[in-house]
Amino acid sequence: MSMITIACTINGERVETTVSSRENLADFLRDRLALTATHVGCEHGVCGACTILFDGRTARACLLLAAQADGAVIETLEGATRTGRLAALQKALYERGALQCGFCTPGMLFTAAELLEEHPAPSREEIREALSGNACRCTGYQAIVDAIETAAKDGRAER
Amino acid sequence: MKLADVEYVRADTVEHALALIAAQDAETRVLAGGQSLMPLLAMRLAAPARLVDINRLAELERLEVVDGRLVIGALVRHHRIATDPLVARVAPLLARAAPHVAHPAIRNRGTFGGSLAHADPASEFPACTLALNAEMTLASMSGRRTVRADAFFEGLYQTAARPDELLLEVSVPVATEASRFAFVEFSRRNGDYALAGIAAAATADGDRLTGVRLALFGIGDTPVLASEAAAILESGPVTDALVKQAVATLDGIEVRDSATAGERYRRHLARVALKRAALALARPEAASCR
Numbered sequence: 375m376s377m378i379t380i381a382c383t384i385n386g387e388r389v390e391t392t393v394s395s396r397e398n399l400a401d402f403l404r405d406r407l408a409l410t411a412t413h414v415g416c417e418h419g420v421c422g423a424c425t426i427l428f429d430g431r432t433a434r435a436c437l438l439l440a441a442q443a444d445g446a447v448i449e450t451l452e453g454a455t456r457t458g459r460l461a462a463l464q465k466a467l468y469e470r471g472a473l474q475c476g477f478c479t480p481g482m483l484f485t486a487a488e489l490l491e492e493h494p495a496p497s498r499e500e501i502r503e504a505l506s507g508n509a510c511r512c513t514g515y516q517a518i519v520d521a522i523e524t525a526a527k528d529g530r531a532e533r
Numbered sequence: 534m535k536l537a538d539v540e541y542v543r544a545d546t547v548e549h550a551l552a553l554i555a556a557q558d559a560e561t562r563v564l565a566g567g568q569s570l571m572p573l574l575a576m577r578l579a580a581p582a583r584l585v586d587i588n589r590l591a592e593l594e595r596l597e598v599v600d601g602r603l604v605i606g607a608l609v610r611h612h613r614i615a616t617d618p619l620v621a622r623v624a625p626l627l628a629r630a631a632p633h634v635a636h637p638a639i640r641n642r643g644t645f646g647g648s649l650a651h652a653d654p655a656s657e658f659p660a661c662t663l664a665l666n667a668e669m670t671l672a673s674m675s676g677r678r679t680v681r682a683d684a685f686f687e688g689l690y691q692t693a694a695r696p697d698e699l700l701l702e703v704s705v706p707v708a709t710e711a712s713r714f715a716f717v718e719f720s721r722r723n724g725d726y727a728l729a730g731i732a733a734a735a736t737a738d739g740d741r742l743t744g745v746r747l748a749l750f751g752i753g754d755t756p757v758l759a760s761e762a763a764a765i766l767e768s769g770p771v772t773d774a775l776v777k778q779a780v781a782t783l784d785g786i787e788v789r790d791s792a793t794a795g796e797r798y799r800r801h802l803a804r805v806a807l808k809r810a811a812l813a814l815a816r817p818e819a820a821s822c823r
Contacts, residue, residue, distance in 0.1 A: 437639075
C-alpha cells in the first residue's frame with residue numbers, strides 16, 4: 375500500500391494529509407474528517423448517496439480516490455449547509471416531507487442544486503431525469519420532485 | 534466493495550504517462566474519469582497493481598476544429614460534450630447522444646476517451662464514433678498512430694489500443710448543411726445502459742441519402758454497422774417501404790442474449806430504433822430524434 379500526500383480545500387478549509395492509495399474519497403471524508411453527511415450506499419456509483427461537489431461540479435465520492443483530491447476544491451453537505459447555499463432546497467424538502475430515512479437526501483440536494491443552476495425552470499420530466507442517478511428507497515420520488523419544483527418557483531420569484 | 538491494494542501514480546505529462554504505462558514491472562490501468570474503472574475496482578472485477586492517473590494532462594482537454602475535423606481530447610468530459618455550443622454545431626450527433634450517458638454526476642467526471650477505451654458494448658459514444666467515421670489517435674513511447682473507428686472496437690471491452698498505448702484524442706468530420714444525424718436509445722431508466730440503440734449519420738442529396746452509417750449498440754460485443762440496411766437506405770428515396778426493407782435486414786444479424794433483455798426483445802428494440810433513425814435521417818424536420 376502506498377501513501378500519497380494531498381493538499382485540498384474542503385468546505386473552505388485547507389486540508390493537508392496523507393491518504394492510502396486505495397482509499398476512496400467518500401471513506402476519507404467520513405472516516406478521516408468525520409464529514410458523515412456524505413453517505414455511502416452502493417460504493418460503485420449507482421445510488422448517488424455519496425454525491426458531493428468536486429471542483430464545482432457534482433461527483434460521486436465513491437468513484438474518486440482520496441489521492442485524486444490533491445489540488446481540488448471539495449464541498450460536502452456540511453459545508454453547503456453552513457453557507458446557506460442549499461437553504462431554499464432544504465426548506466422545500468422539509469416542508470413537503472420529501473424524505474423519510476434521509477439516506478439519499480444529501481445526494482438529492484446536490485443534484486437538485488446543480489439542476490436548478492443550469493435550468494432555473496425545469497419541467498417535472500427534467501427534474502426526474504436529473505434525479506435518475508439518485509436512488510431513494512422510501513418516498514417514491516413524488517414528494518422530492520414536488521419540493522424541487524417548489525424551490526425552483528421560489529427561486530425564480532426572488533430574482 | 535473496497536478497492537484491492539493498488540499503487541497510485543499521477544502522470545504530469547503525456548510523456549510521463551506513456552513511460553508509466555509502458556513499464557513492464559506491474560499490471561497497469563489508466564485512470565481517467567474513473568466512472569467505469571472505479572466500479573470494476575470496487576467489485577474486484579479488475580485488480581491492476583498500478584493506476585496511472587491522467588487527469589492532470591491538460592493537453593488532453595482540447596476541443597477544437599482543425600482542418601475540417603472536430604478534435605476531442607481524451608479527457609473531455611461528457612458534460613462538456615453535452616453542453617458545449619461548438620459540439621452542438623459541428624458534431625450534433627455527439628451532443629444529442631451525451632444526455633443518454635449515465636447521470637449528471639457521472640457525466641461531470643466521465644471522459645470521452647475513457648468511454649471509447651473502455652469499449653462497453655452498451656455505451657453510446659463508441660457507436661457515435663463508428664457512425665461518424667472517427668479517427669482515434671493512440672500514442673506510445675515509440676510514436677503515434679491513427680486508427681479508424683471501424684478498426685478500433687475489436688471485441689467486448691477490447692480495442693485496438695495496445696497495453697502500452699494511450700488514447701490521446703479523437704477526431705470526427707465537421708457536419709455540413711447536408712449532414713443528417715439520428716440517435717435513438719432504449720434503456721430501462723434514464724441513464725441506464727442501453728438495451729439497444731442506434732447512432733446514425735448520412736448526407737442528404739435531394740430526396741436521397743448518401744454515406745449512410747448506422748451503428749447499432751447494446752446488441753453485440755461491439756457497436757456494429759448495419760451495412761446492409763445502410764445500402765438499402767441509399768438505394769432510393771426513403772419511403773416507408775424502403776425503411777421496412779432496411780429493418781428486415783436486422784433479422785440476419787447476431788444479437789446477444791442476457792438476463793435483463795433476451796435476444797428477441799433486443800432485436801425488436803434494434804428494429805424499432807433503426808426504423809425511427811431511418812425516418813429521422815430522411816425527414817429531420819418531422820421526426821423527434823430522441
